[in-house]
Amino acid sequence: MMKDRLDALRGPVPPLAHDARAIAALAANPGCARRAVLDAAGVDKELTARHVGFPAPFGRSRFAITRGDAFEAQVKESGCAELLRLLREVLHLPIPEVAYHDVSDVGAHLRHSHTRRLIDRAARDDGDAGTFYDHPLFALEIAGHTSYLEPDVIAFRLGGRFHVVEIKSFPVIDGQADPVKVAAAARQAAVYVLALRELLRELGHDPMRASHEVVLVCPENFANKPVAALLDVRRELAVLRRQLARMARVEDLVASLPEELTFDLARDASGIPTRPAAELADALGAVAARYAPECMSACDLCFFCRDEARACGSTDLLGRHVRDQLGGVATVSEALALAEGAREPADGQDEIARLLRYAGELRAECLEGLELEGAR
Numbered sequence: 001m002m003k004d005r006l007d008a009l010r011g012p013v014p015p016l017a018h019d020a021r022a023i024a025a026l027a028a029n030p031g032c033a034r035r036a037v038l039d040a041a042g043v044d045k046e047l048t049a050r051h052v053g054f055p056a057p058f059g060r061s062r063f064a065i066t067r068g069d070a071f072e073a074q075v076k077e078s079g080c081a082e083l084l085r086l087l088r089e090v091l092h093l094p095i096p097e098v099a100y101h102d103v104s105d106v107g108a109h110l111r112h113s114h115t116r117r118l119i120d121r122a123a124r125d126d127g128d129a130g131t132f133y134d135h136p137l138f139a140l141e142i143a144g145h146t147s148y149l150e151p152d153v154i155a156f157r158l159g160g161r162f163h164v165v166e167i168k169s170f171p172v173i174d175g176q177a178d179p180v181k182v183a184a185a186a187r188q189a190a191v192y193v194l195a196l197r198e199l200l201r202e203l204g205h206d207p208m209r210a211s212h213e214v215v216l217v218c219p220e221n222f223a224n225k226p227v228a229a230l231l232d233v234r235r236e237l238a239v240l241r242r243q244l245a246r247m248a249r250v251e252d253l254v255a256s257l258p259e260e261l262t263f264d265l266a267r268d269a270s271g272i273p274t275r276p277a278a279e280l281a282d283a284l285g286a287v288a289a290r291y292a293p294e295c296m297s298a299c300d301l302c303f304f305c306r307d308e309a310r311a312c313g314s315t316d317l318l319g320r321h322v323r324d325q326l327g328g329v330a331t332v333s334e335a336l337a338l339a340e341g342a343r344e345p346a347d348g349q350d351e352i353a354r355l356l357r358y359a360g361e362l363r364a365e366c367l368e369g370l371e372l373e374g375a376r
């Protein structure tokens with residue numbers, strides 16, 4: 001039975017719940033079987049990476065967390081007054097007053113059912129009222145496990161559309177924000193939109209009332225003045241849906257793995273892993289990875305997988321675009337040998353071998369030209 005097999009892969013510990021950041025990261029590298037299997041089994045990837053000697057480079061400093069919390073509090077001050085000003089600009093809210101619900105008023109254990117009730121009531125209401133829902137709690141099924149997610153805030157606007165608001169403390173400087181951080185924020189917001197759509201569907205409402213346009217709020221030019229922009233997360237939603245469906249159908253991947261394979265850390269009574277690190281690294285190596293430079297900001301196993309890709313000279317290190325263009329050429333040495341004509345192309349490699357030879361000739365010509373110029 002699949003659940004038993006996933007339990008055996010994880011070992012005798014409860015599955016790790018996924019938060020929105022972790023679910024969003026699934027969309028960063030949807031083609032990786034290793035990540036799909038580990039996440040479906042609820043394996044603690046952060047502890048696994050640490051135990052095999054490749055701790056993840058993530059984690060925000062205390063200072064960054066405090067700064068982020070202070071900025072969020074500022075945006076939400078006085079019943080989200082500042083946020084309302086921003087939403088008037090980006091969503092063209094015509095309503096002068098907006099109601100505010102702090103869903104956390106009911107206590108943590110009731111927050112999910114209270115969120116359901118409030119969203120249900122809001123979705124039934126055809127009136128013009130706009131409402132902020134602060135600290136809502138959504139649930140999303142990930143490979144058979146329920147994960148609870150907490151968006152920064154949801155704005156309910158005129159016309160019955162819900163917009164997720166994502167508050168981030170990275171700055172927008174001269175109208176530009178770090179594109180990697182914006183992409184990560186878009187993926188995370190897409191998780192909330194997906195969870196909200198699931199909730200609307202469960203409640204019998206049209207899921208598309210949760211808009212694919214999310215509002216990103218950041219500080220402008222290092223001053224703490226908030227600025228907002230709309231992000232279209234349709235692409236992130238599509239990738240996320242595909243990846244979650246793949247995790248739900250992880251059976252095929254798991255069925256192809258050796259029966260005795262496990263990522264059990266063999267923790268002792270105090271939770272310290274006792275499994276030999278080399279043995280655990282071998283177990284990880286039994287599931288194919290698809291390393292891409294994007295993993296460095298999205299997956300706890302990034303240093304482990306990058307090291308593995310380096311060791312075999314994988315073309316994965318060159319990024320997805322180059323790897324896809326080299327389709328079927330697995331290593332850098334193989335690509336170089338094809339470019340130099342030192343290796344016969346395998347079946348189906350004729351076209352890429354021709355292109356590589358051509359690129360090799362162009363490079364040689366350029367280098368020759370540079371040398372001649374240098375000699376003059």
Ligand code: SF4
Pocket residue numbers: 029032033034035289290291292295299300301302303305
């Ligand atoms: S770091 Fe490794 S396991 Fe994680 S997504 Fe990338 S290749 Fe897959």
